[in-house]
Amino acid sequence: MDRSRRRLLAMAALAPLMPLGGCAVPPLTRVGSIVWIGYEPLFLARELGFYDPRRLRLVEMPSNTSSLMLLATGDIEAAALTLDECLLAREGGVDLRAILVFDYSAGADVVMAHPDIRRLDELKGRRIGVEETAASALVLAKLLEHAGLAPHEVEKVRLTSGRQVEAYRGKQVDAVVSWEPFATQLESEGARRLFDSRAIPGLLVDVLAARADALEEAPDNFRELVAGHFKAQEHLQSLPDDALRRMAPRLHLSHADARMALQGIRMLDRAANRDWLGGVSPRLGGAAAELAQTMRPLGLLQRAPDLRDLAEPRFLPGET
Incomplete structure (x- = not known):
């Protein structure tokens, strides 16, 4: 292949990487x-x-x-x-x-629970689904504080946000630390709001x-x-x-x-x-x-x- 054709092919290969009209690609x-x-x-x-x-x-x-x-x-x-x-x-x-x-x-972060759980202290011994994030850990900590429960008195179940509804529907958890839009989806599955971020303003x-x-x-x-x-x-x-x-x-x-x-x-x-x-x-x-x-x-x-x-x-x- 002659040198001029090699040069043309090289330029064609590089063309997508070259800015048009001399303008830099942002x-x-x-x-x-x-x-x-x-x-x-x-x-x-x-x-x-x-x-x-x-x-x-x-x-x-x-x-x-x-x-x-x-x-x-x-x-x-x-x-x-x-x-x-x-x-x-x-x-x-x-x-x-x-x-x-x-x-x-101001209420969008919420703990959704099975309808037979009516009070916070009824979470004792129950399985609570929670994502491994600082925000979810904060909500769980404040929930337990308001309930008068120690961390070892509940069973923490690790959940990603996309599995909240599936885990609740499959009876793998009794409550879930959730947020919108998943909280509304859980509500449609029969879960009830037990605790929300109105109780921890500004956190x-x-x-x-x-x-x-x-x-x-x-x-x-x-x-x-x-x-x-x-x-x-x-x-x-x-x-x-x-x-x-x-x-x-x-x-x-x-x-x-x-x-x-x-x-x-x-x-x-x-x-x-x-x-x-x-x-x-x-x-x-x-x-x-x-x-x-x-x-x-x-x-x-x-x-x-x-x-x-x-x-x-x-x-x-x-x-x-």
């Missing part, structure tokens, strides 16, 4: 998320076309534990997490920054956490990510029927059940996010410090967390 930012009503505006934003797929890719995860693992290895750049999980990752050496506060739970906060190095590499991607979330949130507020029609199928809920699930959380708008992330003493820092005081006696944190640079407001719309 870096791709991958964002992990489980199915949770509070994270749903991200997916609504994607459906409404607020995200450039060349820049942003939402990755559906089986659990927040999986998200934490991929954040640690750099296989995703950001993830929707609970604040306690963000603190765990930072203690483990992953430099995460909270660039958005989605919501705090379960959801954040969008990003690796510090990724924020420096692609700041415009993160501005687009956060701006799209707020646009989708405003769409939900102004056109709720249309938004819920789009959201319900991914949640595996009916339109009515999706609307009810939203009542269990308090979504935070732009102004609230400035309060939580901005200023000399961000509200998120106080919430994280209080949360750490709960986590350390449970063995979920080994030491008091370093909260410097946890709150990162510069990706909020209007911030620089």
